[in-house]
Amino acid sequence: MSKVKYNRIVLKLSGEALAGEKGFGINPPVIKKIAEEIKQVCDLGVQVCIVCGGGNMWRGVTGEQMGMERAQADYIGMLGTIMNGLSLQDALESVGVPTRVQTAIEMRQIAEPYIRRKAIRHLEKGRVVIFSAGTGSPYFSTDTTAALRAAEMDADAILMAKNGVDGVYSADPNKVKDAVKFDHLTHMDILDKHLQVMDSTASSLSMDNHIPLVVFNLNTPGNIVRVVKGEEIGTTIEG
Numbered sequence: 501m502s503k504v505k506y507n508r509i510v511l512k513l514s515g516e517a518l519a520g521e522k523g524f525g526i527n528p529p530v531i532k533k534i535a536e537e538i539k540q541v542c543d544l545g546v547q548v549c550i551v552c553g554g555g556n557m558w559r560g561v562t563g564e565q566m567g568m569e570r571a572q573a574d575y576i577g578m579l580g581t582i583m584n585g586l587s588l589q590d591a592l593e594s595v596g597v598p599t600r601v602q603t604a605i606e607m608r609q610i611a612e613p614y615i616r617r618k619a620i621r622h623l624e625k626g627r628v629v630i631f632s633a634g635t636g637s638p639y640f641s642t643d644t645t646a647a648l649r650a651a652e653m654d655a656d657a658i659l660m661a662k663n664g665v666d667g668v669y670s671a672d673p674n675k676v677k678d679a680v681k682f683d684h685l686t687h688m689d690i691l692d693k694h695l696q697v698m699d700s701t702a703s704s705l706s707m708d709n710h711i712p713l714v715v716f717n718l719n720t721p722g723n724i725v726r727v728v729k730g731e732e733i734g735t736t737i738e739g
């Protein structure tokens with residue numbers, strides 16, 4: 501398949517991406533638009549895994565700041581990612597894309613448990629596999645989940661879809677006027693320069709397993725397809 505650069509991808513969608521303008525909760529029309537974009541990628545024959553975040557519902561760290569036990573708060577966060585996963589499944593199937601949701605915490609009545617070899621088989625059969633409940637362990641993030649699943653699935657790249665930001669900058673472009681956008685970086689650059697891309701656990705895992713990461717703006721229609729085809733529209737992190 502020469503028309504695409506990446507044949508098997510892990511698309512990381514933050515919870516925020518599913519929330520629309522309000523920034524919290526689930527916004528079905530917004531999710532449907534994302535599903536239509538993902539369908540275009542599937543139509544190219546690309547195998548697609550999705551890791552969804554849960555920041556639109558709850559973050560463990562917020563609970564901790566409010567006096568909750570961190571692990572307990574993180575489990576609530578993981579449950580949020582399952583709600584997002586089911587919403588994405590609904591949207592994808594409504595546009596004709598077959599899917600399976602796999603959860604890292606068993607919830608057999610509504611989704612399959614995460615089984616690596618089964619997930620690979622689904623991909624080979626043309627199904628989008630949505631990974632929910634993060635890693636299944638507290639103190640981790642869904643960015644780390646994306647790196648972990650990308651390694652396990654032997655994915656060609658992680659596509660990190662951002663809301664309104666088109667790549668990695670030297671500083672927050674919304675706050676610093678002369679912030680510079682990077683086209684290419686290494687995972688070590690991210691760690692060294694403390695760039696706000698993913699947390700350090702996720703960066704280390706991506707670096708150790710040589711998984712390329714592409715950071716791009718989800719809000720421009722057609723961008724997921726552009727990245728899959730190898731157009732350099734965001735920031736590519738390799739090495």
Ligand code: UDP
Nearest residue numbers: 515553554555559560574577634635640642
């Ligand atoms: N979470 C966790 N373990 C994981 C993944 C996620 O405990 O392996 C929890 C954690 O509390 C996190 C929340 O789920 O704050 C939502 O995930 P994340 O913050 O990564 O979502 P995103 O920022 O991508 O929307």
